[in-house]
Amino acid sequence: MSTVPTTCPFCACGCGFYLLANKGELVGVAPSETHPVSLGRLCARGWGAHEAALWGDRLRQPLINRHGNLETASWVEALDDVTRRFRDLIAAGKSVGVLGSPRASNEENYLAGKLARAGFQTNNVDFCFHSICRPLFAGLEDVCGDYAPSISLNDIEASETILLIEGDLAQTHPRAAFSVMKAVEAGAHLVTIGYSRTQMARLSSLHLQTTPGNEGEVIDGLLAAVLRPGGGDRTSLAIPCEGYDALLRNVEAVKITEEMRQAADWIAHATRATFLMAPTSGYGDQTRNAAAALATLAAVTGHLDRPDSGLLPLLARSNVRGACDMGVAPDRLPGHQPLCDQRAQQRLQDLWGKKLPSTRGLEAESLLQSVSGLIVLADDPSAVLPMGGRALAALGKIEFLVVLDAFVTPPSRIAHAVLPIACFAETEGTLTNMEGRVQSLQVATQPPGEARPGWQVLAELCARFDAGVSYNSTTDVLREIAQAAPRYARMEQRASDDEWGGRWVKDPDRGKFKLYATGAAALTSAERPHVLVRDGAFDWGRDPLVSFSPTLSRDSQSQQKLFPNGFVEICKQDADGLGVPVGRQVKLTSVHGNAVVPIRLRADLKPGVLLVPYAFRDHVANVLGTDSVTAVKVEQA
Amino acid sequence: MVFAIQRPGMAKWLEKLLEGGEVIAPVRGPCGDVVFSTIRSPAQVIWDFGNPLHPPKRFVLPQTDPLVTIKRNGHRHEVEPIYDDARRILFNVRSCDVKGIAFLTRMHEMEPADASYLRRANRLTVISLACTTPCPPGFCVCTDSGPFLSDGYDIQLTDVGKSYLVEVGSEKGEAAISVVPSLFRKATESELLKRKKLETAARSHFGQETCHFASAMRRISTGRVQDSLWDKMSDWCLECGGCNLICPTCYCFSVKDLRRDGTWIRCRMWDSCQYAAFTLEASGHNPREHRKERMKRRFFHKVSAQYYTRDSTVGCVGCGRCIKVCLGTTDMPAVVAAIRKGKWHE
Ligand code: SF4
Numbered sequence: 001m002s003t004v005p006t007t008c009p010f011c012a013c014g015c016g017f018y019l020l021a022n023k024g025e026l027v028g029v030a031p032s033e034t035h036p037v038s039l040g041r042l043c044a045r046g047w048g049a050h051e052a053a054l055w056g057d058r059l060r061q062p063l064i065n066r067h068g069n070l071e072t073a074s075w076v077e078a079l080d081d082v083t084r085r086f087r088d089l090i091a092a093g094k095s096v097g098v099l100g101s102p103r104a105s106n107e108e109n110y111l112a113g114k115l116a117r118a119g120f121q122t123n124n125v126d127f128c129f130h131s132i133c134r135p136l137f138a139g140l141e142d143v144c145g146d147y148a149p150s151i152s153l154n155d156i157e158a159s160e161t162i163l164l165i166e167g168d169l170a171q172t173h174p175r176a177a178f179s180v181m182k183a184v185e186a187g188a189h190l191v192t193i194g195y196s197r198t199q200m201a202r203l204s205s206l207h208l209q210t211t212p213g214n215e216g217e218v219i220d221g222l223l224a225a226v227l228r229p230g231g232g233d234r235t236s237l238a239i240p241c242e243g244y245d246a247l248l249r250n251v252e253a254v255k256i257t258e259e260m261r262q263a264a265d266w267i268a269h270a271t272r273a274t275f276l277m278a279p280t281s282g283y284g285d286q287t288r289n290a291a292a293a294l295a296t297l298a299a300v301t302g303h304l305d306r307p308d309s310g311l312l313p314l315l316a317r318s319n320v321r322g323a324c325d326m327g328v329a330p331d332r333l334p335g336h337q338p339l340c341d342q343r344a345q346q347r348l349q350d351l352w353g354k355k356l357p358s359t360r361g362l363e364a365e366s367l368l369q370s371v372s373g374l375i376v377l378a379d380d381p382s383a384v385l386p387m388g389g390r391a392l393a394a395l396g397k398i399e400f401l402v403v404l405d406a407f408v409t410p411p412s413r414i415a416h417a418v419l420p421i422a423c424f425a426e427t428e429g430t431l432t433n434m435e436g437r438v439q440s441l442q443v444a445t446q447p448p449g450e451a452r453p454g455w456q457v458l459a460e461l462c463a464r465f466d467a468g469v470s471y472n473s474t475t476d477v478l479r480e481i482a483q484a485a486p487r488y489a490r491m492e493q494r495a496s497d498d499e500w501g502g503r504w505v506k507d508p509d510r511g512k513f514k515l516y517a518t519g520a521a522a523l524t525s526a527e528r529p530h531v532l533v534r535d536g537a538f539d540w541g542r543d544p545l546v547s548f549s550p551t552l553s554r555d556s557q558s559q560q561k562l563f564p565n566g567f568v569e570i571c572k573q574d575a576d577g578l579g580v581p582v583g584r585q586v587k588l589t590s591v592h593g594n595a596v597v598p599i600r601l602r603a604d605l606k607p608g609v610l611l612v613p614y615a616f617r618d619h620v621a622n623v624l625g626t627d628s629v630t631a632v633k634v635e636q637a
Numbered sequence: 638m639v640f641a642i643q644r645p646g647m648a649k650w651l652e653k654l655l656e657g658g659e660v661i662a663p664v665r666g667p668c669g670d671v672v673f674s675t676i677r678s679p680a681q682v683i684w685d686f687g688n689p690l691h692p693p694k695r696f697v698l699p700q701t702d703p704l705v706t707i708k709r710n711g712h713r714h715e716v717e718p719i720y721d722d723a724r725r726i727l728f729n730v731r732s733c734d735v736k737g738i739a740f741l742t743r744m745h746e747m748e749p750a751d752a753s754y755l756r757r758a759n760r761l762t763v764i765s766l767a768c769t770t771p772c773p774p775g776f777c778v779c780t781d782s783g784p785f786l787s788d789g790y791d792i793q794l795t796d797v798g799k800s801y802l803v804e805v806g807s808e809k810g811e812a813a814i815s816v817v818p819s820l821f822r823k824a825t826e827s828e829l830l831k832r833k834k835l836e837t838a839a840r841s842h843f844g845q846e847t848c849h850f851a852s853a854m855r856r857i858s859t860g861r862v863q864d865s866l867w868d869k870m871s872d873w874c875l876e877c878g879g880c881n882l883i884c885p886t887c888y889c890f891s892v893k894d895l896r897r898d899g900t901w902i903r904c905r906m907w908d909s910c911q912y913a914a915f916t917l918e919a920s921g922h923n924p925r926e927h928r929k930e931r932m933k934r935r936f937f938h939k940v941s942a943q944y945y946t947r948d949s950t951v952g953c954v955g956c957g958r959c960i961k962v963c964l965g966t967t968d969m970p971a972v973v974a975a976i977r978k979g980k981w982h983e
């Protein structure tokens with residue numbers, strides 16, 4: 001029986017545990033008290049992490065499309081095929097692209113980006129979950145110019161005030177939720193902002209209920225309460241920030257409730273505060289504005305300058321931060337450096353020995369709808385992208401689709417070439433968690449059949465497109481990352497910060513903020529008085545790490561079975577008003593179109609709000625269009 | 638009869654035991670954790686350690702436990718049991734864990750007896766190390782499962798200074814010392830006295846701190862726990878299942894078939910009664926849909942008089958692991974205290 005320390009592949013908290021293996025097969029998970037994040041604890045996903053690798057429908061052999069059928073091939077045949085087809089497409093002037101993944105390691109993502117930029121000479125590189133968190137990142141960057149100054153999960157426990165812009169923290173980031181609970185238990189004030197009374201909202205000292213998309217308005221209220229005379233302690237604004245006067249003017253007219261005043265008071269007077277924000281749904285720029293307002297609030301109350309305070313965007317999947325850091329974005333280079341940064345471009349060209357393209361690439365959704373050749377690394381765009389099932393249809397139209405994955409997924413079934421790679425338990429590499437901690441994956445068992453570690457396959461592809469050097473190990477790749485991404489400088493040689501070998505990415509400098517101010521716009525109208533919101537940011541039920549796990553997949557499978565037509569959630573008052581009994585259908589109409597869906601009651605919603613779980617977004621695709629919040633008319637169907 | 642072994646003799650004994658089969662003991666793991674692991678040499682054994690967070694129950698009840706293989710043969714299916722016949726020695730197990738394994742064995746002996754479990758358990762020799770310094774989170778005095786044991790072990794060792802006291806509790810224990818009888822001698826009066834003193838000292842470590850199971854039990858068994866209390870407490874649980882998975886006495890499982898080379902291997906897997914899907918029925922109906930109902934169930938099973946009467950013990954061995962592993966704040970002592978006081982976080 002072997003006991004192999006590794007990093008949790010699920011959420012971005014970045015817990016660690018031991019994978020237990022017996023005779024070459026995974027048999028279980030054991031927790032660790034010494035792991036700096038876990039400290040003995042795991043959530044249900046972590047406890048079941050061995051299952052998907054063991055029980056999953058695994059890709060074992062390279063497959064290529066011969067006469068319309070996917071047939072097994074040797075690695076040489078498959079790689080030759082991919083190389084030839086991509087060369088042809090590029091030679092014919094057709095566009096190609098690469099999708100990286102938060103389910104893949106830093107090394108894999110880095111090589112995916114290198115393959116696109118240096119190999120294919122395109123900035124068409126992104127990852128699907130980026131579509132969800134991009135507005136959140138953008139809002140924080142509007143204020144901080146970069147990632148917001150963060151805080152470690154352990155330090156959250158010592159916070160006096162925590163402001164949580166809810167997704168559903170208890171579900172999405174159980175380990176982070178634990179820190180918040182500990183803080184609350186110790187007497188901290190937890191303020192939650194959201195449209196439903198989630199578990200964290202029930203534990204809060206104050207829950208500020210919004211309508212979907214209007215989180216920013218409530219944050220504006222907090223800002224106003226802090227800034228207006230008698231509001232908070234304004235002296236905490238230590239350094240002059242750009243935009244301060246405009247901000248003051250802007251909040252003049254904002255309505256402040258008694259509750260906002262109370263929450264603002266707690267934030268302003270705390271010595272240590274944590275700001276947490278999920279990628280909320282919003283109409284237009286609402287999410288970006290809410291994120292900017294949050295960062296502004298944190299900045300003006302002085303918390304972004306304090307080492308024991310900080311702001312954490314709540315990224316659902318394990319290596320979102322890593323994928324961003326590796327430059328898996330159409331407008332970013334490794335190290336999260338802007339594409340237009342000449343010095344960064346130059347450094348990368350010198351390092352890779354190739355001239356690099358400077359035009360911005362396409363974002364995941366447009367990318368997969370417009371390229372002729374696409375490489376998808378360890379992801380299922382139809383499960384992740386807001387566009388849902390339509391992504392699969394778009395993938396089906398691509399001239400040459402290559403899938404690198406450990407698991408059989410819908411895209412792997414329609415690909416022209418399938419390259420089987422190792423899953424997280426079978427390869428080395430690193431993941432960067434939401435705090436910026438770089439942690440290792442280790443080999444607990446061998447990949448099945450002929451599957452190979454993903455980094456090796458990507459390195460080979462890079463070499464075939466004249467973008468390669470030879471790497472003997474993931475450490476070699478990390479060494480190159482350390483040169484490409486200044487924040488990862490000397491990462492591979494640095495002594496680790498803990499017994500588990502974790503090392504911190506350099507946090508951005510604190511202190512230079514550009515304050516933000518905005519007003520809100522009304523979404524609903526007399527004609528469409530309700531709002532429909534896409535609830536949540538990610539559907540774990542469709543992630544192979546969950547869907548192939550017998551223990552973890554039960555809830556989502558049961559829901560899919562019981563609700564083949566999906567459902568929307570609505571409060572009793574609204575359902576009664578419409579005269580629609582539970583389980584019966586309603587017709588939803590928005591500017592985009594309409595749909596008929598069954599309803600389920602939900603007690604913690606305000607009248608006028610309807611929720612569609614992320615997993616069921618396809619059933620209201622016509623109504624939502626490309627929005628995540630939209631005004632709707634609701635009628636009996 | 639109570640024996641003793643001189644300190645230097647321990648390595649020799651372990652060497653002999655290693656010749657006879659697998660020996661599993663707490664060792665310092667790769668990242669500093671103390672973990673149960675198969676040892677290759679006596680030098681790996683550590684003597685001063687906190688109890689491993691991951692309990693030794695997996696050596697009788699693995700997290701993934703293959704039970705039978707199912708093969709298709711024409712129109713029929715052939716089912717063949719999979720037996721784990723390995724002989725194992727668990728060495729340096731703490732008292733609470735000995736009681737945990739004894740508890741599991743009692744459960745699996747109940748009709749219909751679980752052949753697969755019993756085969757493993759019957760081939761397992763449990764050599765415990767009495768806790769002269771109780772571990773910080775433990776409350777074994779409240780559950781009658783430590784710090785020293787009076788039964789349940791095959792052998793109980795006590796560090797009495799220059800030697801270890803060796804109490805043999807079963808035939809398997811006798812067999813374990815008979816591999817090198819020359820190492821063992823009759824314990825001296827002063828060694829026996831030392832053991833007594835150590836036990837008294839260890840017990841006094843707990844001071845007045847007790848878990849008050851009795852009064853919680855009265856309330857739980859007579860339905861005198863307010864629903865609102867369960868409601869409140871259940872918001873402080875994050876449904877990780879850790880409390881069940883690391884609990885030395887929990888044995889809930891689910892079953893799933895694993896496909897391997899044309900055959901199916903039916904596996905039993907650890908499960909948690911705290912997971913919503915544990916009682917989810919195919920129809921979609923869930924008798925314990927809300928977390929508070931699941932939490933109530935967990936504590937009813939562990940602390941009610943009904944089960945106490947059947948099992949003659951609470952379903953807890955006081956190891957304190959759930960305090961360390963709970964991703965919420967609803968570990969055993971915290972909930973028992975809340976039940977007794979009728980209050981949570983007030
Ligand atoms: S909280 Fe996140 S990182 Fe930790 S065990 Fe759960 S899924 Fe894994």
Ligand code: SF4
Nearest residue numbers: 874875877878880965
């Ligand atoms: S360990 Fe704690 S959080 Fe996890 S299921 Fe048990 S009571 Fe709930």
